[in-house]
Amino acid sequence: MTTEIGRIPVAQPRCSTCSLGQFCLPVGIPAPELERLDALVSERRRLKKGEVLYHANDDLHAVYGIRFGSLKSCVTAPDGREQVVGFHLQGELIGLDAVADHHHPSTAIALEDSELCIARFGELETLSRQVPSLQRQLHRLMSQEIRNEHQQLLALGTMRAEERLAVFLLNLSERLSARGYSANEFVLRMSREEIGSFLGLKLETVSRLFSRFAQNGMIEIRQRHVKIVDAAALHELAGVPC
Amino acid sequence: MTTEIGRIPVAQPRCSTCSLGQFCLPVGIPAPELERLDALVSERRRLKKGEVLYHANDDLHAVYGIRFGSLKSCVTAPDGREQVVGFHLQGELIGLDAVADHHHPSTAIALEDSELCIARFGELETLSRQVPSLQRQLHRLMSQEIRNEHQQLLALGTMRAEERLAVFLLNLSERLSARGYSANEFVLRMSREEIGSFLGLKLETVSRLFSRFAQNGMIEIRQRHVKIVDAAALHELAGVPC
DNA sequence: CGACCTTTTGAGTGGCGTCAACATGTGTGG
């Protein structure tokens, strides 16, 4: 059904039947209104690994639901330093940080081949005025993002390297598990350098810590394939008292 | 006009005449709708230095505009570690991070005697469906917060101590200046420890850096009174190439 | 005036960054 590279027109209703709805826009929205959301989300986009969804400073045209695949968001300092500010999984909505002035403040890049639903933002804003439950969910997603970043600030501000990495692994495990994947065995879609950037560490430190965790019997790791062996020990490291 | 301690009923229209509106809710809202906003923001609250506006886990009743004074927001890890995630000045709206599940994820504490406008959130949500420009501004404020935290993550993730402190001073200077105060001379309302927590540093490090900045002739500092002498040098430190 | 909190400053330590060498994996073109 692909008419041109990367663009896929969609004929059938989608949000209303999407199994990822629980993480995305269609939460708590009654069936009749769901159809209007379907009409709004009329296109998808495919990205190959490494492709850019939007650049920092691009105009906001749409927000995007991740149908499959995963992405990272990066911000850049005036002097060129880069910081990964988030990893985004299947079902998550990205681009909401652009609402402020209708320009994206971050760059979004695919970590693997991915497919996204395109929700044109202007229409979404209009529809959310008419559908209170949609408005509610939009607000929920935005403020959830604020909340996540509070947690990340807490990690960067107060935790040591091994604690940060433990938090990272457990967070990823939990999110994958919520999507029906194994909580104990998964593939990291990002490099050591990207993990390091996200956690405020250098890639060598991340690599060393993985090795140490493996030596302590907390995880098994071969390249990007991770197996969590002793989740309790990770939780303890992460600062959750058993 | 105070009827009971800390609560002040307000008879006259306020948002419509408030000089701080540019940082708060009433941006771009036509006059007739502004009156409806006035009706919604019908109460104020006074806080003494150190008093709590809301605790983490409190129900969301309202969001708050800062009429005068300043506050900090803190999050707490399961093991008790605290992180200051933001400082809030005159005119700013706080409490928006609670929209997700109608519970506050952070604790807000007054850094000095302060007065806040109370905007009951349920009514605000309703009104914002009817007044597109209000909806717009709410979205703008939420996503501005996401953007600010991206910048803070960048600072904590990639910058050294002196760079973080330079960024902090310049950011404060800019915000105060936008409120009509001097950009070069101001009073820090927060302790070295609170600055340290915000920047992921220990209070001793903050103190040492202030001393060093003063020795280098970049600032003058006596207690919490700061004077920026060489803003260009601070900008350079902060990573903005001259 | 005394109790307490905040800030400053010093000395010593260690966690993480830097630099470097090497191993392993991945993709591409002949």
Next chain:
DNA sequence: CCACACATGTTGACGCCACTCAAAAGGTCG
């Protein structure tokens, strides 16, 4: 399919920045 180039990951040696511990000065408030 192999050879090669290049990206990614591992590991070691070393150094520095920021933390820890400690003591004392200065400021604030009852």
